[in-house]
């Protein structure tokens with residue numbers, strides 16, 4: 001067994017860390033959180049540095065990286081500006097990965113090189129007011145008439161739907177619960193498409209939207225996978241789930257790591273010399289618990305990711321990882337708030353932002369309870 005990253009991955013980690021230090025100083029991250037605007041300028045810089053093509057196959061202009069490479073990048077970005085990895089996830093995971101995995105040859109040739117260069121952005125729309133945890137319950141419909149599909153319905157909480165060029169839209173094309181769902185690549189400039197941003201506590205700037213489809217016209221060629229992709233939306237989404245859970249695990253690890261590092265610095269500056277040995281030791285123990293739990297979550301995430309890259313069945317491990325990383329990061333950030341005491345909730349410190357951001361990770365991409373339901377099934381329960 002070798003738990004080290006190989007040279008290429010170590011270099012990638014170093015490169016993304018340098019990018020973060022140079023392009024996203026703390027003050028800039030705070031400013032972006034305050035402005036609550038989509039981080040277009042940073043997405044552009046990530047593209048220029050080649051990070052948006054990390055998981056695109058080489059034949060389409062990408063780096064051909066796997067989910068471990070992607071996690072390394074997301075963890076480092078989340079350590080400074082979690083919303084940026086959330087925004088990037090939409091493009092990289094739902095643009096690059098879903099098209100790499102499910103697109104027709106023409107779709108791959110059309111979208112992947114542009115995604116690699118950062119010329120287009122994608123969002124991904126499944127959730128509706130009555131369908132999220134129960135995703136197969138969608139009621140947005142795509143009806144075929146006069147050579148086109150006409151989409152009618154609404155979606156909720158869709159990240160980046162107001163800034164993306166295309167939204168991969170899950171719509172009902174048949175009665176069958178799982179076998180009657182199709183994914184469409186919807187051009188957001190289409191007549192009848194509108195997205196309204198929803199204000200929220202954390203992940204400021206991720207452009208979470210309510211989306212309305214009012215008779216949106218889509219050619220059959222825009223079915224994901226081409227016309228043979230009709231009614232295959234559910235199967236296509238299933239192929240993405242392990243990666244989604246892993247990438248979100250790494251986002252949680254990044255926030256947890258940031259909270260741990262800030263809390264360590266705060267303790268060294270404020271308690272080391274001012275408190276008695278016993279008092280300081282009690283703070284030390286809390287920090288040690290934060291570090292240990294975070295490390296356990298990290299090991300589980302990268303172990304699950306290794307299984308995924310080896311094509312070994314890992315639904316149990318990716319679901320365990322998604323919920324454990326999110327819940328651990330929440331716990332770590334809460335401890336961070338406690339250690340900073342009255343400064344924890346103060347806006348001039350970043351800990352309050354970590355708390356606002358981390359809360360979303362146990363909801364998006366399948367809630368903690370849903371991940372536990374999946375693990376329970378794998379245990380035969």
Ligand SMILES: Cc1cc2nc3c(=O)[nH]c(=O)nc-3n(C[C@H](O)[C@H](O)[C@H](O)COP(=O)(O)OP(=O)(O)OC[C@H]3O[C@@H](n4cnc5c(N)ncnc54)[C@H](O)[C@@H]3O)c2cc1C
Nearest residue numbers: 124125126127131132133157158159363364365366367369
């Ligand atoms: C910031 C943000 C960004 C998002 N971005 C996107 C996006 O880009 N695209 C997209 O399609 N969706 C997106 N979502 C939606 C997200 O994936 C769903 O909100 C999430 O999966 C929860 O589903 P729900 O909305 O149906 O909530 P509900 O399922 O109604 O959740 C309410 C509570 O009920 C619990 N619950 C529900 N069913 C069960 C069950 N069977 N067993 C036990 N407990 C249960 C949940 O765990 C939760 O605690 C986003 C959400 C947020 C908050």
